[in-house]
Amino acid sequence: MKTRYTFGGDEQVYVEIDEEMSLDAFFVSLSMSNAVRAAKIDGVTEICPANASFQVRFDPDVIAPDEMLSRIKALEAEAEQAEKRLTTRIIEIPVYYQDPWTHETLMRFRERHQDPSGSDLDYAARINGYDDAAGFIAAHHAAPWFVSMVGFVSGLPFLYQLVEREKQLEVPKYLRPRTDTPKLTVGHGGCFACIYSVRGAGGYQMFGITPMPIYDPEQKVGYLKDFMVFFKPGDIVKWKPISREEHDRIEAEVAAGTYFPRIAEVEFDLDAWNADIAGTNAKLMEALDDA
Known part of the structure; x- marks a missing residue:
């Protein structure tokens, strides 16, 4: 995958798994967004999944943007190895x-x-x-x-x-x-x-x-x-x-x-x-x- 992380202002992180839509990219995106939800990271207010990407909204007064980005990145390897079955x-x-x-x-x-x-x-x-x-x-x-x-x-x-x-x-x-x-x-x-x-x-x-x-x-x-x-x-x-x-x-x-x-x-x-x-x-x- 060619995962790309970007900030959306000071309260959102956008994660693009791949520029091309594919079922593989969708499943990694789904696994990562589910992992963020399961991690119950303090400050996360919303998780919005998309075709081969997702966006996380958070409160910067609770968690710093760089820390939020680091916490999400740590979940990528696990998500890529997750079972692609639902x-x-x-x-x-x-x-x-x-x-x-x-x-x-x-x-x-x-x-x-x-x-x-x-x-x-x-x-x-x-x-x-x-x-x-x-x-x-x-x-x-x-x-x-x-x-x-x-x-x-x-x-x-x-x-x-x-x-x-x-x-x-x-x-x-x-x-x-x-x-x-x-x-x-x-x-x-x-x-x-x-x-x-x-x-x-x-x-x-x-x-x-x-x-x-x-x-x-x-x-x-x-x-x-x-x-x-x-x-x-x-x-x-x-x-x-x-x-x-x-x-x-x-x-x-x-x-x-x-x-x-x-x-x-x-x-x-x-x-x-x-x-x-x-x-x-x-x-x-x-x-x-x-x-």
């Missing part, structure tokens, strides 16, 4: 690809896009070597995705595709951000997918929409009554293509409080995944059949 959950997320709402929005902001002549899916398919949008959509939901970070706006997950690096779908963000993105849009920027938890500005390509809320500050949604944010780092997502009729049915069930996503508990072992990516992915997705 008990997590795989979640089926319904997606209405090529929906009318994101299509209307992307056409409104076409002048900000690399290819004003087509849709976001047409563009994504072409630059990833697919004959049409249908081929790209099939690749998008064929493999599971790993939630590496939650944030930027409340509840928004960043998802990293669990395939060989050379097979990852990659699409640049818009040339200039939009001032509008429908709530629950399934987007993509660089190597990351996301779900827009709220309506607002955004620059990711728009592929579809899910009827399943992932953020509810009022905690009225049945499966969000315990916590307003649905995702957490380490979750695994399986996209499920749905029709307009299925979208509307799920939306009605959410409103009635009767919808609950399909979830299964799984073990994710990074070494096992690296040794047999296709086989491990198949087992992960099969776990939902028994849920």
Whole structure:
């Protein structure tokens, strides 16, 4: 790893495990941030994990910045040797690809896009070597995705595709951000997918929409009554293509409080995944059949 430590003013330490996002870097970042939490260092007020990095906020009146930095650095070697295995959950997320709402929005902001002549899916398919949008959509939901970070706006997950690096779908963000993105849009920027938890500005390509809320500050949604944010780092997502009729049915069930996503508990072992990516992915997705 190429770990880099920097200060954020006089009350934050930023730890970047690697400039490149990888599952190895994610696991080291997760292990280190967990180790900082477990160490219960006096003065630490907040630990914020990200894709391949994390940030620690502390009170400089309790612990000096240099001492804080030294305490964090001491945990790096142990974190790199930590077992890259976690008990997590795989979640089926319904997606209405090529929906009318994101299509209307992307056409409104076409002048900000690399290819004003087509849709976001047409563009994504072409630059990833697919004959049409249908081929790209099939690749998008064929493999599971790993939630590496939650944030930027409340509840928004960043998802990293669990395939060989050379097979990852990659699409640049818009040339200039939009001032509008429908709530629950399934987007993509660089190597990351996301779900827009709220309506607002955004620059990711728009592929579809899910009827399943992932953020509810009022905690009225049945499966969000315990916590307003649905995702957490380490979750695994399986996209499920749905029709307009299925979208509307799920939306009605959410409103009635009767919808609950399909979830299964799984073990994710990074070494096992690296040794047999296709086989491990198949087992992960099969776990939902028994849920």
